[in-house]
Amino acid sequence: MAVNVAMAGSKRSTSDIIRQLLETLALLLIIVFIMLPIYWLAMTSFKPAEKTYTTDIIFTPTLKNYEIIFSDGTVLVNQGTERERGEVGRNMVPSVVNSVLVSCATVLIAIPLATIAAYAFSRYNFFGNRAMLIWILTTQFIPAIVVAIPFFTLFRSVQVFGEPLLGTRWGLIIVNMSIVLPYAIWMIKGFVDALPGEIEEAAYVDGANDFQVLFFVSLPLVRPGILVASVFAFIMSWNEFLFALIIGREMRTMQVALMTTSAMRGVMWEQMAAAGMIVMVPIFFLAMFIRKNVVDGLTMGAVK
Amino acid sequence: MRKKRWVPWVLVGPALVVVFATTVYPLLAALYYSFHKYDLRKVPQFAVQFASQPGDPLVSIDWSLLSLRNYTLAFSDSRFINSLNVTFWFTVFSVALSVIIGLCIAVVVQKNGRLQSLTKVLLIFPFAVSPALKGYSWRYMLNDQYGIYDLLAVELIIKPINLIIELLNNLPLVDITPINETVVWLADQFWALFMLAMSETWGWAPLIALMFVGALGSIDEQIFEAARIDGANTLQIFWRVTLPLLRPVILIVTMLKTIFSLKMFDQVVTMTGGGPVRATQTINYYIHQVGFVRNLDIGYASALSYILVVILTIFAVLYVSKVLNRD
Numbered sequence: 001m002a003v004n005v006a007m008a009g010s011k012r013s014t015s016d017i018i019r020q021l022l023e024t025l026a027l028l029l030i031i032v033f034i035m036l037p038i039y040w041l042a043m044t045s046f047k048p049a050e051k052t053y054t055t056d057i058i059f060t061p062t063l064k065n066y067e068i069i070f071s072d073g074t075v076l077v078n079q080g081t082e083r084e085r086g087e088v089g090r091n092m093v094p095s096v097v098n099s100v101l102v103s104c105a106t107v108l109i110a111i112p113l114a115t116i117a118a119y120a121f122s123r124y125n126f127f128g129n130r131a132m133l134i135w136i137l138t139t140q141f142i143p144a145i146v147v148a149i150p151f152f153t154l155f156r157s158v159q160v161f162g163e164p165l166l167g168t169r170w171g172l173i174i175v176n177m178s179i180v181l182p183y184a185i186w187m188i189k190g191f192v193d194a195l196p197g198e199i200e201e202a203a204y205v206d207g208a209n210d211f212q213v214l215f216f217v218s219l220p221l222v223r224p225g226i227l228v229a230s231v232f233a234f235i236m237s238w239n240e241f242l243f244a245l246i247i248g249r250e251m252r253t254m255q256v257a258l259m260t261t262s263a264m265r266g267v268m269w270e271q272m273a274a275a276g277m278i279v280m281v282p283i284f285f286l287a288m289f290i291r292k293n294v295v296d297g298l299t300m301g302a303v304k
Numbered sequence: 305m306r307k308k309r310w311v312p313w314v315l316v317g318p319a320l321v322v323v324f325a326t327t328v329y330p331l332l333a334a335l336y337y338s339f340h341k342y343d344l345r346k347v348p349q350f351a352v353q354f355a356s357q358p359g360d361p362l363v364s365i366d367w368s369l370l371s372l373r374n375y376t377l378a379f380s381d382s383r384f385i386n387s388l389n390v391t392f393w394f395t396v397f398s399v400a401l402s403v404i405i406g407l408c409i410a411v412v413v414q415k416n417g418r419l420q421s422l423t424k425v426l427l428i429f430p431f432a433v434s435p436a437l438k439g440y441s442w443r444y445m446l447n448d449q450y451g452i453y454d455l456l457a458v459e460l461i462i463k464p465i466n467l468i469i470e471l472l473n474n475l476p477l478v479d480i481t482p483i484n485e486t487v488v489w490l491a492d493q494f495w496a497l498f499m500l501a502m503s504e505t506w507g508w509a510p511l512i513a514l515m516f517v518g519a520l521g522s523i524d525e526q527i528f529e530a531a532r533i534d535g536a537n538t539l540q541i542f543w544r545v546t547l548p549l550l551r552p553v554i555l556i557v558t559m560l561k562t563i564f565s566l567k568m569f570d571q572v573v574t575m576t577g578g579g580p581v582r583a584t585q586t587i588n589y590y591i592h593q594v595g596f597v598r599n600l601d602i603g604y605a606s607a608l609s610y611i612l613v614v615i616l617t618i619f620a621v622l623y624v625s626k627v628l629n630r631d
Contacts, residue, residue, distance in 0.1 A: 026412045027419045034426050034510055038433065040452055041441045053450045117319035124312035132320065134624060139327045141620035143567045145591050146609045147326065150333035152595075153342075153602060178326035185319060210311040239434035241570040242588075246596055255436045258574065269444045276437045287432040294431060295515050299560060300627075 038280070044273035049077050049087070052270040065274035069261070092275060095257035099238060102169050102253060106176045106237040111230050114184035115222075119214055121185070122192040123200070133189075137300055139182045147178045148246040155247065167249040175243045180233045186300040187232060187293075191225025192218065231290045232297045235283055254279045331613070338374055338607035344600035374607030384608060386582055387590035390497065394586055395565040397501035398508070402561050403554065405505060406512030411542065413513060414520045424517065427510040435507065439574030442503040448488040458485055493583035496576050500584050503571055508564075512557055519553040520546070559623045566616055587612050 044052060046061040064087075068075045071089030078084045120126075121133055151174070155165035165171040195218065203217045219226075244253040252260070258279065261272040287294065378384050413423050433441075445453040466482040473480060489495045523546075531545050547554075569588035572578055578585040578593070585593070591612070595605030 023412065023415070024419065026408075027423055030409050030412060030423055031426060033506070034423075034429060036452070037438075037441050037445060037506065038429055040445055041437075044444070055450055055452050055455050113319040113322060116315040120312040120315035124315075126309070126312040126316075129312075132316070134628070136323060137624055137627070138620055139323065141563050141616050141623075142327055142331065143588060143609060143612050143616060145569070145588050145595075145605075146334050146613055147330040149337065149595055149602060149606055149609060150330040153337075154333070175326065177322050178330070181319060181323055181326070185323075210308055214315075235432070239436075241434065241436040241573075242592075245573070246592070255434055258436055258440060267440065267444070272440050272444070276441065279437050280433050283432040283434075284429065287428050288425075291425070291428045294428060295511070295518055298431075298511065299515065299556070 041273050041276050041280075044270055045277045047270050047273075049268075049270055050083065052268075065270045066277075069271050069275050069278075090257075090260055090271060090275070092254070092257050092260075092278070095252045095254050096278065098169060098248070098251055099254040102172050102176065102248075103234050103237040105169070105173045106180055107230050107233045109173065110177060110180045110184050110233055111188075111226060114181055114229065115188050115219070115226055116214070118185050118188035119192050119218060119222075122189050123197075123218075133186075136182045136185055139178070140300065142178070144179065144242045147175060148243060151175050152246055166247065167251050169248075169251055172243060172248045172251065172253070175247050176237045176240060179240065180236050183236065183297060183300065184229045184233050187229040187297050188222070188225055190296060191222050191228075194225075195221055228290050228293045229297075231286045232293070235286055235290075238279075238283060334606040334609060337603050338610050339371060340603050341371070341373065342601075342603035342606075344602055374604045375611075377604060378608055378611060383582065383585070384587075384590060387585045387587045390582075390584060391566060391568075391586045391588075393497060394501055394504075394568060394584075395562055397498060398504040398565045398568075399558060399561045401501060401505040402508040402512055403558055405509040406557075407516055407550075407554070409509060409513035410516030410520060411546070414517050424514075427514050427517075430507045430510050433507065435570035436574045438503050438507055439571035439576075442499065442506075442571070443490065443575045446489040446499055448486065451489075454489065462487075490576055491580050493580055496580055496584050500571060500575060503575060504565065504568065508561060512561065515557055516550065516553065519550055523549050556623070556626060559619055559626065563616060563619050563623065566612070566619070 043057065045065055046063070047059055048062050048064065051059045064075065064077055067089075068077075068087050069090045069092045072091035072093075073089050074086040075089055076084060077087050121129060151171070152166065155168075155171045158165050160168075160170065165174075199221070200213050200217055203213045208217070238253075239255065240253075241255045244256045248256060254275065258272060258275050261268045261275060290297070409423075409427070413420050413427070430438075442453075445451045448454050462483050462485055466485065469480045469482050472478045487495065489499050527545060527549070528541060531541050536544065567588055568586050569592065572584055572586055572589040573592075576584040578589055587608070591605050591608045593599075594601055594608060599605075
């Protein structure tokens with residue numbers, strides 16, 4: 001870069017200015033392309049109902065839409081005007097609870113299993129090590145519907161405490177493992193691979209056994225990686241839709257609850273937007289946190 | 305070496321049991337179902353709940369008969385053939401758009417600068433938006449009455465083009481039909497599919513851009529410097545230097561995106577519902593319809609999903625061998 005600047009000298013030609021202008025324009029275009037749907041959704045969630053069916057961007061913001069999606073009674077909208085009416089509350093509180101419980105449980109089960117497995121895959125040579133890893137890499141190509149069909153029929157007949165697993169949180173957690181666990185193993189293995197082995201060797205020399213090395217030497221070192229994988233796993237199960245639809249059924253997660261904003265008149269967009277904000281805003285923060293690792297996670301380290 | 309031989313099995317065991325139970329078991333079970341007649345409408349417990357006609361005979365599954373009926377049925381099922389067609393075009397559009405737009409974003413964003421770094425941070429946002437929500441928000445924004453995309457497309461693209469057409473039509477011997485300004489995007493068979501692909505592109509192009517940014521960052525700056533000293537201009541550097549160097553990454557990203565596009569499901573449900581007239585019924589969506597919405601024919605749905613598995617296997621084998629060979 002330094003060479004380039006020196007060669008260009010202090011004088012900037014017109015073509016340089018035009019290029020700068022074009023680059024800025026392109027960047028602004030990209031920003032609009034990326035942010036417009038998010039901005040529009042956020043804005044709509046604060047729109048009063050009568051403004052939803054316009055492209056107006058000037059209005060008095062209201063929290064009514066959030067009130068409607070969380071209320072289980074009737075919410076009055078357009079209060080004090082001629083068009084005052086009651087809107088049936090969508091009562092999405094149980095759906096938020098379901099989403100949080102299912103995603104947390106999925107993470108809490110998948111991550112410990114994935115961590116010890118990833119460590120073994122990384123540090124030990126055993127029969128089938130590579131073949132199993134390849135299988136785990138391949139599982140991401142199994143269409144979710146193939147997993148959903150047999151589990152749907154299985155959960156219909158399998159009873160836990162006298163209730164079939166179909167339409168329960170546990171059923172959903174089990175099928176979520178099929179997508180979350182392989183990614184988690186592969187991700188954490190990447191982090192373990194990156195650890196230098198010398199510290200572990202030293203611990204072995206000092207007389208530690210395999211489990212002491214794993215739990216007291218390696219795991220503390222790989223903790224940031226485990227956190228990243230946990231966040232990634234949480235996002236995956238939070239955003240999961242097909243399983244929630246087929247296996248979760250009436251035990252709605254927020255993704256499926258989005259569909260309940262449909263009424264006789266079609267989708268109530270302002271309510272959908274408010275529910276959408278609940279779905280996406282927490283994930284924004286989590287995604288920012290693992291920003292640097294998303295690509296590695298999503299491609300299972302294929303693009304480096 | 306103090307490492308004990310049984311230790312790795314203890315560590316891998318639990319995860320392996322879960323992975324096999326949630327991937328291998330369903331694959332085998334679905335294969336088994338696909339060779340049998342297994343219709344939930346004929347299962348007593350379900351017939352009560354789901355019976356399409358109140359008088360449906362309550363017959364249980366005939367497990368004894370192993371047959372290819374489901375597979376032969378698939379290839380004479382015009383709706384399934386349609387879903388193959390839809391998935392093909394959806395994949396072509398979404399992969400091409402995602403990779404090309406992703407590449408463009410990466411090239412623009414990759415340089416140093418404040419606005420560039422800000423944009424790089426924003427690239428992660430579409431990933432955080434769930435596909436189901438993506439579908440709903442695009443459907444809202446594409447509405448012909450009050451959608452912002454519709455407004456922008458009509459005002460910024462269609463009207464200027466029509467203005468030019470109008471001017472051209474003033475010339476002798478020129479007669480071009482102006483573009484319809486009142487297009488209802490999701491009610492038009494082509495546009496609905498195209499917009500479905502665009503919504504997918506919105507989610508994926510920024511991510512793909514991130515992948516390319518990483519790959520571009522690992523290329524030695526001196527290569528570009530050398531090309532510049534040799535007198536190559538920006539466009540030449542892009543075509544002759546950047547693109548060939550990115551080729552392996554482009555290939556892997558394209559394969560990965562193809563695989564994800566072939567499995568697409570969520571947005572179809574929330575954005576188009578398969579319509580208009582089945583124009584956006586992807587394979588996955590049609591299987592869901594067959595298995596869980598319309599027919600409750602688990603055997604047939606399993607057979608269809610196995611056809612999808614076979615298609616995906618081809619790409620998966622290519623992808624995995626490519627990835628492993630890079631190490």
